[in-house]
Amino acid sequence: MNIRRIRTMTELARQTTGKERAALEICRYNRSDYIVLQLILSFFLTTIGFGGLFLLLVLGNMEAVMDGVDVLNLQQLGIFLVLLYAIFLAFYLVIEGHLAAKRYDQAKRVERKYKRRLRELSRS
């Protein structure tokens, strides 16, 4: 038995489970494609989250909202909410973009290790 080959194959098998497997899945995309995909996902989740947060705040203060709805300028409130949503979304998209880029770079490092072991295996 070639011990070195067995050791390399074991390391490769270990890299195809868990976090390493997730990293190899990420590397199937281009860097920009992966980041755009994560941003699109984040757009939907942030929109749902913002809607949920708004609903929760309204529900928690429903009596005050119902008392004050007569005097509210709905147009101004609508513009304020749209602006707030835009700032909220921009903040989350910047964070998600940064995290996605970092995740992709880490995944690339894992992929390089994996390819190096593949080359060692083919040589042994």
Add this chain to the structure above:
Amino acid sequence: MTRILEIREKIESFYARAASYVDMALRFVLLLFLLFGMAGMFGGVSVFANGFVILLASLLGALLPFRALPLIAGVFSVGFAFTVGVDAGLVLLLLYMTLYCLFLRFVPEDSLAFVLTPPSLAFGLPALVPVVAGLRRRPSSILAIACGSFAWHVLKSLSVCSAALSELPAGDYAARIRLFFGSVLSDPGVVIEILALAAAFIVTYGIRRTGIDHAFMVGVVLGSLTCAFFIELGHLALGQSFQMVSSLLGTLAVIVIGFVLQFFWFAPDFKRAESFDFMDDDFYYYVRVVPKERAYRRRLESAAAFSEEAAAGETDFLQEAGAGFGEQPEAAMTTSDEEASS
């Protein structure tokens, strides 16, 4: 002390052999404890309070990874909320969805912190999760801890107000939701507690990262005390009564648990720490070597093996690295020889 170290090594070797089974058992026990705790909080005779259903759910959770635990606990908590009222169940579901979309999706590895924060608050050990997370995790764990704390307050409010909610008319949603949810939103104590937990985490994490001797133990003590200090300060600011005895007992318990965990996770022997400095063509190296605490028998065996290698003429890596610009390599070697033979 040697006996304790040997017991620890036996536990570690047992875990190394049976890690998957031990993890399954831990998940089972944790879920059982959480779900029975929730059943005790909400009472009633719903399907979610049925012992058999809880047992089945715990068995399911034991087979799934740790990340499934918050999902199972969340399903049961929403189920219990629905037994209080449809509006309560929907609000709790909306809360979990919002917390996930805005915060928890960034910290999937800290799902255990989210799940363990409510029971630690229930048992009067608020500093437990932030201190333990500060020893092991990253700053993003604060999100999971804060979400867990907020979820706990909503659940507690729901269980406390369940009797009052049953007396309110079912259609008066505004009053019902204001009673169990609006009270949490408008309670400054919730914000103070979340800030106290965050402070405990930051103190523990910051001290852990300094790399000073006994950083873990110092972090555990100061983190626990920081949490208790800020919570009592909050009580003072809100005009509430101090709970010094329970706060002190909780802090002591967290310190003891933190020391026990630190003993298993990170046990350096600072008395045998050594410092070296040397250089090569590209870098200057300042190296501090802190050996792990080991059982005395293994220390004797490694010292005997070292002596045999030295007698057989193996070269020392210090001589190969070249002369340093600090202590002489011979002086450093003499020190390590004396330590090994003592």
